[in-house]
Amino acid sequence: MRIAYLVRYDVGASGGIQRKLAAQLRLWSQRGHQVRLFAHSLSGPPSAGFDGIDVEVETLIPGAGAPLGFARLVRRVRRWRPDLAYVRFSTYKVALELLWHRVPVVLEVNDLYRTDIFFRWWQRPAHRATLGRAMRAARGVVAVTDEISRRASTLGARTTTISNGIELDRVEALPVAPAGGAAQLVFLAQGDAIWHGVDEIVALARAMPEAVIHLVGPTVAGGAPSNLRVHGFLPPDAYRHVLQDCDVALGTAALFRKGMREACTLKVREYLALGLPVVLPHTDADFPTGAPFLLDIPCRAGALAEHADDIRAFAKAWRGRRVPRAELAHLDAGTKEAQRLAFFAQTLRVR
Numbered sequence: 001m002r003i004a005y006l007v008r009y010d011v012g013a014s015g016g017i018q019r020k021l022a023a024q025l026r027l028w029s030q031r032g033h034q035v036r037l038f039a040h041s042l043s044g045p046p047s048a049g050f051d052g053i054d055v056e057v058e059t060l061i062p063g064a065g066a067p068l069g070f071a072r073l074v075r076r077v078r079r080w081r082p083d084l085a086y087v088r089f090s091t092y093k094v095a096l097e098l099l100w101h102r103v104p105v106v107l108e109v110n111d112l113y114r115t116d117i118f119f120r121w122w123q124r125p126a127h128r129a130t131l132g133r134a135m136r137a138a139r140g141v142v143a144v145t146d147e148i149s150r151r152a153s154t155l156g157a158r159t160t161t162i163s164n165g166i167e168l169d170r171v172e173a174l175p176v177a178p179a180g181g182a183a184q185l186v187f188l189a190q191g192d193a194i195w196h197g198v199d200e201i202v203a204l205a206r207a208m209p210e211a212v213i214h215l216v217g218p219t220v221a222g223g224a225p226s227n228l229r230v231h232g233f234l235p236p237d238a239y240r241h242v243l244q245d246c247d248v249a250l251g252t253a254a255l256f257r258k259g260m261r262e263a264c265t266l267k268v269r270e271y272l273a274l275g276l277p278v279v280l281p282h283t284d285a286d287f288p289t290g291a292p293f294l295l296d297i298p299c300r301a302g303a304l305a306e307h308a309d310d311i312r313a314f315a316k317a318w319r320g321r322r323v324p325r326a327e328l329a330h331l332d333a334g335t336k337e338a339q340r341l342a343f344f345a346q347t348l349r350v351r
Contacts, residue, residue: 001344002034004082004103008070008090011050011057012043014235015190016266021088022049023167027337029053038077040070071095078102084344087138092130096137104139106347107157109148112260132156140347142340145285147262158350160343163264163285165336168328171273174244176320182227183315186214186243186276187250188267197253197281200304202228204250207308211315213250214242240274248295248315249276251284253304261299269331275322279304279311286331293323 005025011018021037028035029052036054039046045057058073060066074095077085085099089107099105113127135141135157142162143149149159177184189196198218205213205228216231216239224230231242243249249271255263264285271278277293281303290296295314297307304311329335 001341001348002081002083003028003344004036004038004077004080004085005088006038006073006077006085007088008040008060008093009088010042010060011037011039011046011055012041014047016270017190018046018049020164020266022046022053023333024337024340025050025053027334028341031338031341033341036080036082038073038080040066040073067093067095071098074098084139084348086344089134089141091127092134096134100137104348105137106140106142106344107134107138108142108144109152110144112148112151112258139350140343142343144264145262147260158347160339161285162336162339162343164266164269165331165333166266166269166273167333168273168325168331171270173273173275173322173325174240176322177245177247179320183208183211183248183312183319184214184246185211185248185250185279185311185315186216186246187218187253188239188243188270189217189252192218195252195254195257197255197257197304200253200281200301201250203302204304204308204311207305208312211312214246216242243271243274243276246276247319248311249278250304251278251280251282253281254301255282256299256301272323272328272331273325275325277314277318277321277323279314291327293318293327 009017025035025037038056040060041057042060044059046055056076058069061069070093082103085103085105087105087107089109132155135152135155141152141157141159143152143159144163146161149161152159187201196218198220205225209227212227214229216234220230251268252263252265262283262285268278268284279295281297282299287294297303
C-alpha cells in the first residue's frame with residue numbers, strides 16, 4: 001500500500017507522540033509499504049527519529065492562516081496519490097472535504113473531545129455539529145480504546161480498537177532500584193494539560209510526606225511540598241536517570257476532566273517497558289481486568305490522596321523488583337501495527 005500519514009502535530013518537538021508517529025511509519029515501511037508523513041507542524045521538520053522516512057511539512061502559522069496552511073498540506077497529500085490516507089484526528093477541518101471522495105481515509109481517534117476544556121466557547125457548537133460528519137465520511141476509524149470506539153460508533157463510524165503500543169526491543173529495562181531509604185514515585189508527562197492531574201499529585205505528596213515524588217515535565221503552580229521534586233522538561237536520556245531510582249510510577253491522574261475513564265497512555269507503556277509498576281487512576285485498554293503490577297484506583301477527584309495507604313503498600317511490595325518483560329508482549333508496537341495494516345487492507349475492500 002501507498003500510505004499517507006496526515007497529522008496536525010508539532011513533529012519538530014520531542015515527546016512520546018513524535019516517537020509513536022516515527023515507530024508507526026517505520027514499522028509500516030519494514031512491512032513493504034510505501035509511506036510518507038504529511039505534517040502541519042509549528043516548529044518545522046522533525047529534529048530526530050524519522051531517519052529514512054519521507055516527510056513533507058507545512059509550517060503551522062497560528063491564527064487565521066492556519067486553515068489555509070492545512071488545506072495546502074491536504075492538496076500535497078492528493079498530489080502524492082496514496083492508496084489510503086491515515087489521519088490523526090482532533091477536530092473536523094473543512095480541508096478534509098478535499099480528501100473524502102478522492103482518497104480512502106481512516107481516522108485515528110485518541111480522545112472523546114467530550115468536555116469543553118478543549119474548546120473556546122465559540123468553537124463548541126461547530127465541533128458538536130461536525131464531529132458526526134467526520135466519523136461518517138471516513139472509510140474507517142481506529143479508536144485507541146473501546147470507550148472511544150463506542151462513542152464513534154454511535155456517530156456512524158465503522159470502527160476498530162487498536163490501543164497504543166511501544167517498541168519493546170528499543171527500550172532497555174531499568175536496573176532494580178537500590179534498597180533502603182524513602183519510597184520513590186515518578187510522574188512523567190509532556191506539558192501542563194489539566195488532565196495530567198498535577199494538583200492530584202501534589203495532594204498525594206502531602207498525604208505521603210515520607211515518600212519522594214518526582215515530577216518530570218509539568219510545572220507546579222504555587223508552592224510544592226518539600227518531598228515533590230520538580231525536574232521540568234528532560235530528554236529521555238536524562239529522565240532515565242531519575243526513573244532508575246524509582247519504585248513505582250503514576251499514570252494520568254485526572255482523566256475524569258476529559259469525561260473519560262479508559263486510556264492507553266504512552267507514558268504507562270514506557271513505564272512498564274522500563275520495568276516500573278504503575279498506580280493507575282483509570283482503566284487501561286490493554287489491561288481491562290488489571291494486572292499484579294498495576295494498582296487500580298478510582299478515576300475521580302481526590303482518589304490519589306484517598307488511596308495513599310494503598311499506594312504506600314504497593315510501593316513497598318514492589319521495592320527491589322521490576323515488571324517482567326514477558327508480561328508485556330501484547331503491548332509491542334509490531335503486533336499493534338500488524339493489526340492496523342490489516343484494518344487498512346480490509347477498509348480498502350469496503351465501498
